[in-house]
Amino acid sequence: MKIVKDIQLGDPSSNKQNFIDLNLKVLCCRYWILDLWDCHDMVFPYWRLYWNRNTGGELIHRDNIFEMDPDYLFIIPPFTSFSSRFTKNHVYSHGIHVNGKHVTANSNEDNYVDSSLIHLFIHFNLGVPFDNVYPGILKIELTDYLKERLDYLTTRLKIENTDFKLTFNLKLQAFIKEALTNIGPELWKAINIDERVLKVIRYIEININKKLSNSELASIINMAPNSFARLFKIEMNITLHSFIQNRKIAKACELFEHTNKTIEEVSFVLGFSDRFHFSRVFKSVIGLSPASYKEEKYI
The missing domain is CATH 1.10.10.60 (Homeodomain-like)
Structure with missing residues (x-):
């Protein structure tokens, strides 16, 4: 039997493999009931991932309006100038105005579907050079895998939203990474x-x-x-x-x-x-x- 010695990283193959390092850092992950979401001309240095359980949310980038269908995620890269609103309670045309509360285990979401926006938001960074991709708003159709992860994350967030266990962190990171895999290749020009x-x-x-x-x-x-x-x-x-x-x-x-x-x-x-x-x-x-x-x- 041949014993391979001094092989770096324990890999016996001579075929070099090149991997891309991704430094995912989650900044926040929250599940809220919003009564007001009039936010205009926002620009932030981190990624945002949005999902609404119900209709009524809109995102605006330049002259494009994105109606937030519950069957889609919306991802916003860093330094994208955009606005948001809840159409059923659209009050302000300037500035940033938000009113809402956490969804808890005692909240009956069905009671809010017609009057409020049930809203998941995640802020994160990917590190250089991935935080410097082209600005815009990306619409990602929910797959069965993403729907399953969404159900898990929102259920857990209603129970605990401060100190997260390892399982939650791993599934949250897996959810973000899976969503990112659905973005077209042009966005990732930075890696080349x-x-x-x-x-x-x-x-x-x-x-x-x-x-x-x-x-x-x-x-x-x-x-x-x-x-x-x-x-x-x-x-x-x-x-x-x-x-x-x-x-x-x-x-x-x-x-x-x-x-x-x-x-x-x-x-x-x-x-x-x-x-x-x-x-x-x-x-x-x-x-x-x-x-x-x-x-x-x-x-």
Whole structure:
């Protein structure tokens, strides 16, 4: 019998396999009854997955209106500008206005089907470069597998919505990943981008707290700044400057949501010259001031 020794990862084959790393990070998962969902011109640095048990919900992106059929999931990539509304109680034409409550084990959902929107929402990130795909609203038809997972998740969320066991976490992640597999290939162009651009993106993520210049980043892959700026724009469909700003503001949102840092502290951590410069950039990306973002929770 032949014994194979010193094989890396325990794989006896000489055929190299290349896998894509996906850094899925779930930020929240909630099941709510909404009486009001008038949210206009929202932009956030994370993915959103929506499902409504009943009709009446609408999403708007540019000039397109998506009626939220219960037989479909709706996925919104980061930095997509969109609006939402519950048509049976549409009150506001500007701003962000939400009113609702958690669905609990004592809630009879049938009592709310005609008057409210029964709404599941999941926020998550996938890591670089997958959080930088093209903006839009993606409509995913529910398969039997997804329906089964939805039933499990919503049932569990009515019982527990704070401390989740391993089984719930695994099934939630499996649900998100299965939904993502139904997205067309064009959305995932980011995985095939030039290796030089990927190398710089990784450097930006590691050094997001620093002031990063075009010349410094171009030198990493031995290119002239102007040539690299053109390459980056072609590969990522966004300028290098805008990309860096977006990543800094995405990190700022994460710090606001998961730490107690002040606006001044966050602006310092991310390498901004002062709070006013940070606030100006934050509002240009998100559409809200840092103070407004910290005070509100959006669904």
